[in-house]
Amino acid sequence: MSRRSRAVAWYVLLTALSLVVLFPVYMTLVVAISTPVDYLRAGQPLHPVAPQWGVFANAWTEGDLGRKFALSAVVTAVIVGCQLATSVCAAYAFAFLRFPGRRVLFAVFTATLLLPLEVTLLPNIDTVLRLGWLNSVQGLAVPFLATAFGTFLIRQGFLGIPRDLRDAARLDGLSHLQVLWRVAIPLTRPVIASFGVVAFLSAWNQYTWPRAVITEERWETVQIGLKSLSAATVEQGNVGPAAAVIAALPVLALLIVLQKQLIRGLTAGAVKG
Template sequence: MAAERRPTGFRLVGRYGLLAFVAFVTLFPIYTTLVAAFKPGDKVLVNPLVPDSFTLEPLMTAWSDGHLGRYLFNSFVVAAVVTIAQVVTSLLSGYAFAMLDFPGRHVLFALFLATLLVPIEATLVVNRRTVDTLGWLNTYQGLALPFLATAFGTFLVRQALLAVPGELRDAARIDGAGHLAFLRYVALPVIVPTVGALALFSFLSSWNQYLWPNLITTEESMNTVQSGLTLLRRSSLDEPNALMAGTVIAAVPIFAALLIFQRSLVRGLTSGAVKG
């Protein structure tokens, strides 16, 4: 398509018109949310498409009554722990599969990949029981524990390490404690983009978890942002501006993070799609 001649005149106007229209439709739900989040309660349903008054009150209500500060903190703690753990466990296992030759390697790798066949929803019934038995309902450990390792991350790291030049890999043929040092000082710097993409992907998927925190959280103070929004929806239906303000508060950190890490995100998402 790039080779196509640049459209001119009417066709150019038409193309921009179409782009603008589609952009308008895409942004419409975000726009109405923002309009409502900054309107006083008595105006929010009058001309809901027009930002004709401005107040920060809904934001304050959502923040204080909805405890969103606490929930954001909880989400951040859980997502940070999950991200660090997934990166570390994926680096270790990805390294073993890419750099070491040992009996049973192929079988084990196949078993790792096979765990990708299991939809997370099929495991949560038993996982809830396990976490309950450990006495970890309503705890950070409980929220994070089932997600500390990922076969997808192992796969990504392995693929990236296999692309590392042969001389570097030959240097890996050292024994014992040498492996961790090699991983840390030689292999890791080479695959930083992959690890960055994996970290962002891990953080996002942990942050966005919906069903799991809803299943194991019964104490109000241990909700994540996502399950906190569930509570907010059940409590403030008659105050749409506060609900939308809460939605804005919950959305802002990820929008900000993705603006900063755009490139990593595209890399992370497409590494599952286009090339290894």
């Protein structure tokens, strides 16, 4: 095969694979803008039937999506902000401070990586219930304010700072807090940003925990709201898909912009280098 025809073959394969990956998204758009009853009568074709664009505005008001977006944004901001703060502090302690019990505490942090949310779900629901935190921002956010993953990732970044630089800063009489703020954080900004993007993504996309501690519709996050909207009658069968499109778009746009940070954050620990 010539070089040229080989390139063509790769393009054909890449395009075919893209179509497969995008097919569920395309069909969701088709169902969203079609008039459900007409679409059903036409035998679920590959193209929209009796398109009506008002469905997006409809889903927005019917699902009270404005409120849900605001709540999700607040909870995500609290989680990401606090995770950055707690992880940076803990990472600094593990990277640069000497203190008794360091290895034990490091092991304690590591152990949390072995405890998925689903295992501790029932007792944690109990705790939140007893604190009176059902249907509240605290209930949604507090269990996630610290993370060993973030601590280890940022610690790794801190350890990459040249020793000479740190020693020079200490000789200049900078306190640990000043070293943290003026040397360590600025030098590891790419790592911290990558962690921030991953933290944002997982906080925004949470499902199981909010589903457990939210019992009132007005406290539903975007993700939980999608379930309520998708369980509808045939006549309303386009509202859920429309809401899913609305829910997906801002995150998709944001992550296309922050692609580099996201990919760095996701591949950390998976691939050497």
